[in-house]
Amino acid sequence: MANFYTDNKDLQFTLENLDLAEAVAIKEDNYTKAEKFESAPVDYADALDNFIRVAKVAGEIAGDKIDPRSRIVDEEGPHFENNKVTYHPLTKANLKDLAQADLSGITLPHEYGGLNFPCSVYIMMTEMVSRADGSLQNLFGLQDIAETICDFGNEEQRQQYLPKFASGEYDGSMDLTEPDFGSDLQSVRLRAWQDENGQWYLNGMKRFITNGCAQVHLVLARSEEGTSDGRGLSMFICEACPQLVVRRIENKLGIHGVATCELQYNDVPAQLCGKRRFGLIKYVMSLMNGARVAISAQAVGIAEAAYREAQKYAAEREQFKKSIDKFPAIYDMLSSMKVKLAASRALLYETTRAVDLRNAYNHIAETKENVTPEERAKQKYYNKVAAVLTPMCKALATESANQIAYDAIQIHGGTGYMKDFNVERYYRDARITNIYEGTTQLQVVAAIGGVIQRDNDERIKEFFALPFEGETAKLAAIVKEMYEKQLAAVKFISDKKNAEYHDLMARALVENETYIFVGLLLLRDSLKSAERLPIASRYILDGRFEFEKRYLRIMSDDTLLIENHRSIIDY
Amino acid sequence: MSQTVLVFVKQVPDTQNITGDAMTPAGTVNRAALPAIFNPEDLNALELALQLKDRYGVKVVVGTMGPPAAAEVLRSSLFRGADECILLTDRAFAGADTLATSYALSCCAKKVGKVDLILCGRQAIDGDTAQVGPQIAEKLHIPQIAYVEEVINLDSDKIRARRAIEGGYEILEAPLPCLLTVIEGNDPRPMAALKIMKYKKAKTPGEVAKNAASPEEAEKICAELKAKGLLIAEWSADYVDAAKDRIGLAGSPTKVKNIQNVILTASEAKSVEPTDEGINNLMHELIADHTLG
Numbered sequence: 001m002a003n004f005y006t007d008n009k010d011l012q013f014t015l016e017n018l019d020l021a022e023a024v025a026i027k028e029d030n031y032t033k034a035e036k037f038e039s040a041p042v043d044y045a046d047a048l049d050n051f052i053r054v055a056k057v058a059g060e061i062a063g064d065k066i067d068p069r070s071r072i073v074d075e076e077g078p079h080f081e082n083n084k085v086t087y088h089p090l091t092k093a094n095l096k097d098l099a100q101a102d103l104s105g106i107t108l109p110h111e112y113g114g115l116n117f118p119c120s121v122y123i124m125m126t127e128m129v130s131r132a133d134g135s136l137q138n139l140f141g142l143q144d145i146a147e148t149i150c151d152f153g154n155e156e157q158r159q160q161y162l163p164k165f166a167s168g169e170y171d172g173s174m175d176l177t178e179p180d181f182g183s184d185l186q187s188v189r190l191r192a193w194q195d196e197n198g199q200w201y202l203n204g205m206k207r208f209i210t211n212g213c214a215q216v217h218l219v220l221a222r223s224e225e226g227t228s229d230g231r232g233l234s235m236f237i238c239e240a241c242p243q244l245v246v247r248r249i250e251n252k253l254g255i256h257g258v259a260t261c262e263l264q265y266n267d268v269p270a271q272l273c274g275k276r277r278f279g280l281i282k283y284v285m286s287l288m289n290g291a292r293v294a295i296s297a298q299a300v301g302i303a304e305a306a307y308r309e310a311q312k313y314a315a316e317r318e319q320f321k322k323s324i325d326k327f328p329a330i331y332d333m334l335s336s337m338k339v340k341l342a343a344s345r346a347l348l349y350e351t352t353r354a355v356d357l358r359n360a361y362n363h364i365a366e367t368k369e370n371v372t373p374e375e376r377a378k379q380k381y382y383n384k385v386a387a388v389l390t391p392m393c394k395a396l397a398t399e400s401a402n403q404i405a406y407d408a409i410q411i412h413g414g415t416g417y418m419k420d421f422n423v424e425r426y427y428r429d430a431r432i433t434n435i436y437e438g439t440t441q442l443q444v445v446a447a448i449g450g451v452i453q454r455d456n457d458e459r460i461k462e463f464f465a466l467p468f469e470g471e472t473a474k475l476a477a478i479v480k481e482m483y484e485k486q487l488a489a490v491k492f493i494s495d496k497k498n499a500e501y502h503d504l505m506a507r508a509l510v511e512n513e514t515y516i517f518v519g520l521l522l523l524r525d526s527l528k529s530a531e532r533l534p535i536a537s538r539y540i541l542d543g544r545f546e547f548e549k550r551y552l553r554i555m556s557d558d559t560l561l562i563e564n565h566r567s568i569i570d571y
Numbered sequence: 572m573s574q575t576v577l578v579f580v581k582q583v584p585d586t587q588n589i590t591g592d593a594m595t596p597a598g599t600v601n602r603a604a605l606p607a608i609f610n611p612e613d614l615n616a617l618e619l620a621l622q623l624k625d626r627y628g629v630k631v632v633v634g635t636m637g638p639p640a641a642a643e644v645l646r647s648s649l650f651r652g653a654d655e656c657i658l659l660t661d662r663a664f665a666g667a668d669t670l671a672t673s674y675a676l677s678c679c680a681k682k683v684g685k686v687d688l689i690l691c692g693r694q695a696i697d698g699d700t701a702q703v704g705p706q707i708a709e710k711l712h713i714p715q716i717a718y719v720e721e722v723i724n725l726d727s728d729k730i731r732a733r734r735a736i737e738g739g740y741e742i743l744e745a746p747l748p749c750l751l752t753v754i755e756g757n758d759p760r761p762m763a764a765l766k767i768m769k770y771k772k773a774k775t776p777g778e779v780a781k782n783a784a785s786p787e788e789a790e791k792i793c794a795e796l797k798a799k800g801l802l803i804a805e806w807s808a809d810y811v812d813a814a815k816d817r818i819g820l821a822g823s824p825t826k827v828k829n830i831q832n833v834i835l836t837a838s839e840a841k842s843v844e845p846t847d848e849g850i851n852n853l854m855h856e857l858i859a860d861h862t863l864g
Contacts, residue, residue, distance in 0.1 A: 038799065039768035053771065054764045061761050102764035115764055 002067065004128040005059025008304070010342055011124060014349050015055060017528055020048075020118050023353070026360035027116060037110040051121045057101050058125040066094050066132035070257075073133060074425050077256040080249045085213035085259045094136055098129075099168025103140075107147055112158060113166035119290075119359065120352035123297045127348075130301025134429030135257030137301065138210050141294040145172030145218055148287045149237065152274040157237065161216060173214035174287055175206045175263060182208070183442055185220065185280055186230035190265060192221035201267040202238060208250065208436075212261025215240050218287070219270065220279050235279040238270035254428030289386070291437045292394045293351060299394075299401035299433040300344050306401075306408035306426040307337050313421075314411050324411075333411060337404045339538045344397040346521040347514070351389040358382035385459065388450025391443035396514050398434035405430040441507075448506040451513045452490055463520035471533060472523055475540045479519045482547050486512050489554045500562050508550035515543040574629045574687040574725070574747075576620045579676055579707070580613035580648065582641040583697040587611075594832070609644045612692030616753040618760060619722060620690050621652045627725050629687070630654050634679050636664055636672060639777045645803055649770035650762035657683070658775050661808040666820035669698075673706030675818050678811040680711060688730065689750040693718060704752035715750040716743050721757065773801040 005011060021044045025031065028047070033040040041047035069090040079086045087095075098104060106122040108114025122143070130137040146165035149157055164170040181187045190204030202221050206212070217238050224232035238244065243266045250260040274283050311334060314325035324330045361379035365371055405427040409416035416423045434440045450456070460483065468476040489509060493502055522536035584605035586593070592604045620631045633648040635641050636659040645656035659679050667675065680686055689711075691704035701717075708715035716732050723731040723742060731744045735754060776793050783789035796802040808818055816822060843849045857863040 039765045041768070049771070050764075050768050053767050057762050057764060057767070065761075097761055100763060101761040102766075113765075115768070 002063030003056065003059040004062040004067075004131055005055045005124075007063070008059075008128075010345055011055075011127070013525070013529060013532075014345060015051060015121070015124060016048075017525070018120055018349055018353060020044075020120055020353065020356060023118050023356035023360045026364060027118060027356075033110055033116070040110055040116065050115075051117065054103075054115070054117070055121065055124055055128075058103060059128050061097050061101060061103075062128040062132040065097050066129060066136060069094060070133035070136075071422070071425070073135065073257040075256075078249065078259045080246075080259070083246050085246060085249060085261065087259070088257065091136065091139070091257050094133065095139060095168065095171075098140060102166075104168035105143060105146060105162065105166030107143070108150060108162055108166050112150070112162035114162070118352075118356040119293070120349060120356055123293060123348065123352045126294050126297040127301040127304070127345075130298040131305045132301075133257060134298060134302045134305075134426070135255040137294070137298040138255060138258040139171065141291065141298070142172045142174075142211055142214070144287060144290045144294065145174060145214075145216060146170075147290065148174075148218060148283060149273065151286065152235070152283050153237070157271065157273065161237070165216075170216050171211060171214045172216045172218065173209055173211045173261075174284075174291070175209050175212065175217050175219040176284060176288075177206060177208045179205055179207045183439070185284065186233070187228065188220050188222060188233055188280070190219065190221045192223040192234060192236060192270065200236060200270045200272055202236060202265040202270050203267055204265050206263040206265070209261045209263055210436075211258060212263045213240070213246050213259055217244070218273065219265075220284050221270075223272075223276055223279070230280040231277050233279040233284075234276045235273045235283045236270040237273045238268050241268060243268045252432075254425070254431055288437060289390050290355075292390050292443075293348070293355060295433055295437045296344070296348050296351070296394045296397035299398040299430060300341070300348055302426050302430045302433070303337075303341050303344065303397075303401040303404040306405040306423055306430070307334075307341050309421070309423050309426070310334065310337065310408040310411040313415075330411060333407050335538060336542070337407050339535055339542070340400040340404055342532075342535045343518045343522065343539055344393075344400045346525065347389070347393045347396055347518050350517075350521055351386070351393040354382055354386040354389050358386040381458070384450065384455045388447055388455045391438070391446035392510060392514050392517070394438070395434075395440045395443040395447070395510065396518070398430075399440055401430040401433055444507045444510050447510045447513075448502075451509050452494060454487075454490070456513065456517055460517065460520060463524055466524055466527060468523065468527070471537065472526060475519075475523055475537055478540055478544055479516055479523070482512070482519070482544060482551075483516050485547075485551050486516055489551055492555060496557075498559070501559055504561065505554045508554050512547050512550050512554075515547045519543060574627065574727070575683070575685060576623055576629045576631050576688045576690060577680055577683055577686045578613070578617050578620045578631065578633045578648075578653070578690045579704075580617060580633055580635050580644055580692070581610045581695045582607050582635065582637050582644045583610045583695050584608075586696050607640065607643065609647055610692055610695045610697075612694060612753060612755055613644075614692070614759040615755050615757055616690040616692045616751075617648055617651060617653065618757045619719070619751075619753050620688075621760065622757070623688075623722060623725060624652065624654075629725075632657065632683060632686075634659060634676070634683070636660070636667075636675055636679070639775065639781075642775045642778060642803055645775075646770055646773055647762065649773055650767045651760055652763065652766065655804070656773075657804045657806055658777075659806050659811065660775075660777065661818075663808045663813075663815065663819050666823060667818060668823035668825035669700050669702040669706060670824060671818050671820075671822035673703045673710060674822060675808070675811070675813055676703065677707050677710035678813040679806065680707065682806065682811045687747045688725075689713075689748070691750065691752050693752045693754045701752070704750060708750035711748075711750070713748050713750055714745040715752070716745055717752045719751040719753050722751075770801065772796075772799075773803055775803045775805040777805055 024044055024047050031042055034042045041050055073088050073090050076088055078088055105114035106117050107119060110116045126137055126141055129140045146162055149161050176185055178188055192200055192202050194200050202219055219236045219238060220233055221236055222232050223234040245264040247262045247264050314330055315323055317324050361382055364375050365379045408423045409427055412421060412423055415421055493505060519540045522539050526533040526536045585608045592601055595601045623629045624631050631653045632655045633645060633653045634657040635644055639660055642658050645658060648656060664675055694701035705715055716734055718734045719732045720735055721733050723733055729744055729746050730749055733740050733742050779792050780789045793802055843853050
């Protein structure tokens with residue numbers, strides 16, 4: 001009887017304290033949807049009660065059903081024969097359980113059979129599913145496909161696809177990467193052409209497509225002949241058919257449960273989704289930003305699983321007549337892992353809160369007549385904040401998950417290197433999270449603009465204004481000092497006007513921004529619950545040295561690497 | 572084909588996760604110390620009924636006899652897909668043994684009207700008697716198949732089911748109406764979010780009355796709930812035409828003669844030599860203390 005919601009204090013604290021009232025009120029049209037839909041809430045208390053009840057169901061499915069199946073799914077994985085992917089029976093059982101619990105269209109509106117939940121709650125479920133089976137998230141998380149159709153498709157497409165996504169009948173995939181273009185998506189070549197009746201067809205190759213055997217595909221394709229950049233790309237919806245061939249599935253280090261496919265399009269009939277030429281610049285960017293948040297949650301879930309195994313093992317394993325968690329070398333590792341986990345989670349749900357508010361105000365801006373200047377300002381603000389927090393969050397959560405999984409094996413010693421224990425799987429599964437949906441290096445590129453423009457300043461100022469006292473005041477003063485230095489470092493980089501030095505120092509700047517921002521999040525939480533203070537304190541007291549190291553590097557003005565890196569690399 | 576399947580379920584103290592204060596000093600179950608849960612094999616019975624709903628479109632009605640708080644297992648049934656629920660509750664039912672319970676439930680089944688199939692879990696984890704299901708069938712004069720694992724086929728007038736027997740299984744056919752007792756084996760479905768969000772507001776008239784300012788207000792709320800399909804039926808002993816002398820303590824011939832408190836303690840391990848002589852000695856010892864033979 002395991003429940004991954006009720007056994008997780010940090011997650012429960014997060015859901016109970018995450019203020020979603022503003023976003024939910026907008027999503028529920030000020031609770032007027034309750035008049036039409038019997039499952040819609042009548043006020044925020046009712047909505048929060050729904051979130052907690054459904055989170056418990058997801059926690060029970062994750063703990064009782066998915067987790068016990070995960071080892072076999074990892075060992076056996078999907079089957080591929082004659083261009084057909086067959087998922088493992090236990091993976092199918094997982095998807096059936098989730099569909100029966102109505103967890104296949106969590107954020108979709110009521111009218112299409114969805115729960116109309118905010119992204120924050122969906123991401124919590126993503127985290128729990130990932131803790132049980134990292135690879136299952138890659139199927140569970142493809143609900144994003146339906147959300148993208150909901151946001152950018154026409155009403156006919158919504159009617160055609162969304163109810164079947166919500167019931168779990170349809171699954172999806174997003175077909176972006178090609179053999180020659182991964183990070184550089186604007187160079188995508190898969191061709192979309194129209195016959196004389198206006199029917200679109202897709203022709204070309206895609207590679208590394210998660211669940212490429214899906215029923216419904218969102219495809220990025222070049223619709224404008226003669227173009228070579230992102231503005232010649234559009235987004236298309238197509239369905240599994242004989243012209244869409246799965247050529248092979250990849251043999252991966254981790255996330256074995258899901259099929260990663262190479263696809264060949266032989267004039268596959270397709271529908272245009274949204275407007276021509278907006279494929280990459282608007283729709284895919286939106287889809288990828290959503291996926292980046294989901295991958296952050298996948299990382300947090302895997303890290304949670306790895307941390308728990310390490311904690312349990314260290315408490316049970318005795319050496320020199322005492323359990324190893326009593327040795328400083330081990331308890332230092334365990335506390336550092338736990339602090340990283342709490343830090344990732346704090347930033348994750350601060351990010352989803354911004355995403356929920358962004359989505360809410362985008363919705364107002366698109367559907368309401370007479371949008372007020374205040375609403376416009378909020379729309380702009382939350383778009384800006386979500387845009388900087390999403391890559392910061394993915395970088396932190398996925399890099400931390402790798403470190404936590406690495407240390408989890410270390411704490412197990414030789415035992416952890418064996419396939420008999422789960423930690424080696426967590427280590428393999430975590431490894432992809434800081435690669436796909438944009439590597440950490442690309443997250444830095446996505447975040448650095450917002451860091452230089454100081455897009456987090458408004459929120460940081462709100463945090464500094466909180467009523468810190470005693471210990472929290474001392475810690476806030478340390479963060480304040482870091483913040484002053486960060487402003488100086490930003491000014492130094494901006495004034496220098498050296499693009500290469502800017503790029504070289506971007507990661508240090510983004511990571512330092514994270515130390516400040518997350519330090520404040522954890523301090524804010526310790527005001528609500530004093531038992532969280534040791535975590536905040538450890539994060540800030542250790543973080544300041546990490547901060548200082550990066551700060552000194554940025555301010556060193558050391559451009560030698562730009563000049564001599566070839567001599568080092570080629571030696 | 573619109574058939575009705577009636578599932579009887581029970582709310583039980585969670586005896587699977589026992590703590591030190593599980594028993595009162597008097598030797599009875601300390602219900603306050605144990606969380607109340609859906610009896611596990613009753614969940615299997617409900618799952619079987621819901622599978623029949625998926626396969627044949629039957630109507631699933633869930634009934635329970637218990638205190639007002641037992642409405643919780645009924646809501647939980649609605650969250651999984653039950654169509655209607657009945658709480659059989661009355662002070663007169665208190666103190667019932669299996670005879671009085673099966674009589675009360677058989678009265679309830681008669682009141683429901685045309686029922687094609689009755690499903691019960693094999694037994695409840697608080698009593699472990701496995702008597703109530705079979706006794707209901709006897710009182711209703713209908714056939715029964717006990718220890719059912721799955722339904723092979725449901726027709727308008729007969730059912731074919733697979734039941735576990737020692738060392739294997741057998742497939743039996745029975746005319747309808749019929750009663751099945753169900754053992755664990757199927758995997759009960761999770762609660763469904765959309766149904767939770769709807770039916771969490773479902774209440775019994777008793778629950779409404781408890782929180783209402785006046786009887787008039789309670790009546791008004793009940794009418795509103797009923798209009799939305801959110802009123803859980805609450806039936807009394809009189810309503811189901813149960814004879815007073817056959818229910819509750821009065822209808823229960825079972826008397827507790829003696830209660831023995833068994834305290835399980837770990838005793839010292841004993842090693843047995845892996846020789847014929849060692850095994851022989853062990854066998855003699857086990858026969859001597861009546862563990863074997």
